[in-house]
Amino acid sequence: MESTTKKKKIALLGSTGSIGKQALDVIRQHPDKFEVEVLTAYSNDELLLKQALEFKPNAVVIVDESKYEALSERLWKENIKTYCGEKSLEDVVQMEGVDLVLTALVGYSGLKPTIAAIEAKKPIALANKETLVVAGDLITDLANKNHVPLLPVDSEHSAIFQCLAGEFHNKIEKIYLTASGGPFRGWTTEQLAGVTKAQALKHPNWEMGAKITIDSATLMNKGLEVIEAKWLFQLESHQIETVVHPQSIIHSVVQFEDGSMKAQMGLPDMKLPIQYAMAYPQRITSDFPRFNFMDYPELTFEKTDQVTFKNLGLAYKALDLGGTAACALNAANEITNAAFLQDKIKFLDIANINEKVMDAASFVKKPSLDDYVNSNTEARRIATEML
Ligand code: NDP
Numbered sequence: 001m002e003s004t005t006k007k008k009k010i011a012l013l014g015s016t017g018s019i020g021k022q023a024l025d026v027i028r029q030h031p032d033k034f035e036v037e038v039l040t041a042y043s044n045d046e047l048l049l050k051q052a053l054e055f056k057p058n059a060v061v062i063v064d065e066s067k068y069e070a071l072s073e074r075l076w077k078e079n080i081k082t083y084c085g086e087k088s089l090e091d092v093v094q095m096e097g098v099d100l101v102l103t104a105l106v107g108y109s110g111l112k113p114t115i116a117a118i119e120a121k122k123p124i125a126l127a128n129k130e131t132l133v134v135a136g137d138l139i140t141d142l143a144n145k146n147h148v149p150l151l152p153v154d155s156e157h158s159a160i161f162q163c164l165a166g167e168f169h170n171k172i173e174k175i176y177l178t179a180s181g182g183p184f185r186g187w188t189t190e191q192l193a194g195v196t197k198a199q200a201l202k203h204p205n206w207e208m209g210a211k212i213t214i215d216s217a218t219l220m221n222k223g224l225e226v227i228e229a230k231w232l233f234q235l236e237s238h239q240i241e242t243v244v245h246p247q248s249i250i251h252s253v254v255q256f257e258d259g260s261m262k263a264q265m266g267l268p269d270m271k272l273p274i275q276y277a278m279a280y281p282q283r284i285t286s287d288f289p290r291f292n293f294m295d296y297p298e299l300t301f302e303k304t305d306q307v308t309f310k311n312l313g314l315a316y317k318a319l320d321l322g323g324t325a326a327c328a329l330n331a332a333n334e335i336t337n338a339a340f341l342q343d344k345i346k347f348l349d350i351a352n353i354n355e356k357v358m359d360a361a362s363f364v365k366k367p368s369l370d371d372y373v374n375s376n377t378e379a380r381r382i383a384t385e386m387l
């Protein structure tokens with residue numbers, strides 16, 4: 001029999017990011033339950049080094065090859081293996097010692113490492129929603145075939161997943177994904193025209209990486225989450241509703257066939273869904289601040305505005321089209337999101353260009369992995385030309 005004290009060994013992809021750092025906070029709080037096996041960063045070698053010295057993983061990956069030499073020089077003395085390049089992400093997740101892969105890197109870059117991890121039968125704690133947006137059918141098929149659980153980290157999806165505990169035979173009528181509405185809730189198109197980067201980077205309730213913060217301001221994030229929910233919970237688009245809930249206390253809701261609704265609540269703190277996915281199926285203790293009803297005498301709800309915030313409507317359109325549509329939309333959005341952050345385009349251009357790219361991109365109804373790779377490359381090229 002397996003000892004109950006065996007620690008779960010975590011491969012943490014994107015350890016220097018917002019989710020990555022919070023995952024390490026969780027591990028710090030539970031050294032008896034978790035151990036770090038792998039840490040990875042894109043180019044932040046300083047923080048990666050600091051994390052490696054603290055958590056003593058078996059291996060680290062720095063994707064940016066120019067940072068490799070100095071880092072490996074420093075880490076070989078500690079008996080920590082250092083690798084570089086994108087391909088190494090696919091190798092380290094398959095290492096024998098890894099019990100769980102937490103995918104917290106950003107955008108399309110999560111796709112291939114996630115496939116590699118599933119092929120090696122490693123359970124996935126999935127923060128990198130873009131992977132499911134790009135190739136949800138392929139990823140979920142592969143996970144089913146390999147009996148690999150995809151444990152959601154995104155707070156809304158973790159909420160749904162928690163509500164479904166013990167309900168696996170019961171049909172879902174619909175789900176409600178809650179949305180804070182972002183910093184521009186209630187704004188008109190005219191007001192949005194002049195939005196600055198600094199305004200868009202100020203999210204009311206969550207501290208996150210730059211890409212998802214901009215996605216939250218344009219409601220693209222909610223759109224990506226609608227697509228993510230389709231694949232995680234095998235739903236049709238008409239079963240997935242979004243509702244603005246500015247306090248971000250109800251993290252999402254499931255409605256069953258008898259009309260009963262289950263919600264998961266708590267203060268907005270990503271450490272909770274991260275910890276839930278990491279410890280699943282157990283719940284473990286936490287000292288995160290607790291919710292107090294008296295601090296929130298009112299929880300309020302509003303309709304999401306898909307006309308002003310066009311990205312959300314585009315995501316539903318991509319979901320209904322199926323095939324490579326969502327992959328192309330995601331690729332376009334990675335380019336426009338980054339261009340807005342570099343002051344190359346205006347706020348409203350993000351959704352406008354995303355829409356044009358979706359229309360212009362080629363479409364494959366039943367895509368293979370190569371089709372997704374090509375769709376991503378093509379949509380990025382078209383979007384870049386349109387900037
Ligand atoms: P961050 O931008 O804060 O961190 C991204 C991490 O991935 C960093 O470690 C970064 O390394 C690394 N990275 C960036 N680009 C690449 C690349 N091309 N190849 C390999 N590694 C790369 O992102 P977040 O932590 O905010 O988000 C991570 C994922 O989790 C996203 O998919 C996001 O949508 C999702 N998510 C995030 C939430 C949040 O609260 N932040 C909430 C729900 C979901 P480096 O530091 O060296 O650049």
Ligand code: MG
Pocket residue numbers: 154155156225
């Ligand atoms: Mg979310």
